[in-house]
Amino acid sequence: MPRQLLFLPGPVMVAQPVVEALACPLVDHRGPEFAALLARITGALQPIFGTKGDVVLLGSSGTGALETAVANLFSPGDCVLSCAVGVFGKRFAAIAERYGCSVEPLNTPVGAALDPRALEERLAADTHHAIKGVLLTHNETSTGVANDMAALASPLRAHGALTLVDSISGLGATELQMDEWGYDVVVAASQKAFAAPPGVAMVAASERAWKHMEHTTSPRFYFDLRHAREAARHGQTPWTPPISILFALDVALQRYNAEGMDGASARFARYAGAVRAALERLGFTFVSSPDAHSPTVVAAYPPEGVDVKELLKRLREKHRVVLSGGQGELAGKILRFGTMGDVHDVDLLGAIGAIELTLMDLGHDVTPGAATGAAIEALAGRVTSGVA
Numbered sequence: 001m002p003r004q005l006l007f008l009p010g011p012v013m014v015a016q017p018v019v020e021a022l023a024c025p026l027v028d029h030r031g032p033e034f035a036a037l038l039a040r041i042t043g044a045l046q047p048i049f050g051t052k053g054d055v056v057l058l059g060s061s062g063t064g065a066l067e068t069a070v071a072n073l074f075s076p077g078d079c080v081l082s083c084a085v086g087v088f089g090k091r092f093a094a095i096a097e098r099y100g101c102s103v104e105p106l107n108t109p110v111g112a113a114l115d116p117r118a119l120e121e122r123l124a125a126d127t128h129h130a131i132k133g134v135l136l137t138h139n140e141t142s143t144g145v146a147n148d149m150a151a152l153a154s155p156l157r158a159h160g161a162l163t164l165v166d167s168i169s170g171l172g173a174t175e176l177q178m179d180e181w182g183y184d185v186v187v188a189a190s191q192k193a194f195a196a197p198p199g200v201a202m203v204a205a206s207e208r209a210w211k212h213m214e215h216t217t218s219p220r221f222y223f224d225l226r227h228a229r230e231a232a233r234h235g236q237t238p239w240t241p242p243i244s245i246l247f248a249l250d251v252a253l254q255r256y257n258a259e260g261m262d263g264a265s266a267r268f269a270r271y272a273g274a275v276r277a278a279l280e281r282l283g284f285t286f287v288s289s290p291d292a293h294s295p296t297v298v299a300a301y302p303p304e305g306v307d308v309k310e311l312l313k314r315l316r317e318k319h320r321v322v323l324s325g326g327q328g329e330l331a332g333k334i335l336r337f338g339t340m341g342d343v344h345d346v347d348l349l350g351a352i353g354a355i356e357l358t359l360m361d362l363g364h365d366v367t368p369g370a371a372t373g374a375a376i377e378a379l380a381g382r383v384t385s386g387v388a
């Protein structure tokens with residue numbers, strides 16, 4: 001398999017020492033080495049979640065943990081407010097519907113972040129506290145939108161419903177103070193900001209969420225969070241875990257912590273800024289509104305006349321630069337450029353150069369180096385016109 005440059009919003013480029021950890025000899029998952037591994041991983045995750053509570057690991061991708069959150073926290077018939085701002089938020093709502101919840105959407109225009117005032121108004125109108133839970137997305141990967149989780153926290157706390165947060169592409173990239181801001185369940189996954197291979201999801205829950213789980217009636221077995229917490233307290237997982245992925249995640253988290261959360265967040269934001277500067281120079285426009293840009297994924301509409309599917313295909317086939325397309329109603333209409341993973345300035349500049357070259361190949365009028373130049377200016381910290 002020739003090396004590709006992955007600029008996806010997950011999975012992402014994984015550093016060589018992380019890949020090598022996958023080849024380590026396996027250990028007994030009921031033995032002391034595994035207990036130490038689990039303790040290191042959860043110990044590294046707690047400050048990133050902003051919690052002193054238990055963080056449990058699941059052998060699944062992120063979606064499995066979203067389903068776990070719903071299955072453990074709600075019972076059939078519960079009224080749940082879905083604050084989806086894109087495809088992933090809608091997936092979270094679809095899971096709740098499948099579990100028999102009565103889901104009410106709070107609609108937000110495409111590209112906008114969830115408006116704390118709109119949320120506050122809806123919750124204030126719920127004087128009888130019919131709404132039992134609120135589904136939120138920290139960072140909406142389909143539109144490149146980041147929600148302001150600090151600003152959303154106070155109306156949510158005032159109402160008191162259980163708050164479930166999909167932070168799969170947010171955690172580790174932008175601050176989330178779970179305990180301080182009062183979020184009840186936060187979900188993350190290995191293959192995004194932590195730059196590990198896919199296969200492990202993480203769930204943290206508040207004390208009241210753990211208590212609430214004792215009384216919910218949705219069926220669950222493999223993904224029963226109570227079993228997961230009980231096993232974790234004995235240095236184990238209830239079932240055989242993906243040990244090799246956990247070896248890799250352990251190394252990835254050590255690398256993440258060596259850089260520090262501030263360093264990693266600044267790196268993602270710096271790359272997102274450079275990508276936006278470059279794409280803007282090429283005539284792309286952004287799906288996300290200017291006050292809602294995500295640091296981990298840039299979603300952009302191509303300029304008039306550019307076939308984005310053909311652009312992505314050629315980038316992949318000719319330059320081995322792999323970007324994402326759109327999802328849902330944005331399928332075939334946008335590209336998405338992820339900024340997480342083990343990538344460096346030269347990788348980013350190479351990818352942007354490849355976009356310029358491919359657009360020229362496709363017969364578009366491009367000034368060679370214009371977008372790369374804009375990216376270099378942004379990476380060098382020089383602010384150019386119109387780019388935040």
Ligand SMILES: *Cc1c(COP(=O)(O)O)cnc(C)c1O
Nearest residue numbers: 061062063088139141168169189
């Ligand atoms: C990637 C992602 C998911 C889906 O995760 P899988 O690991 O593919 O199941 C869910 N929500 C968000 C916000 C994501 O970015």
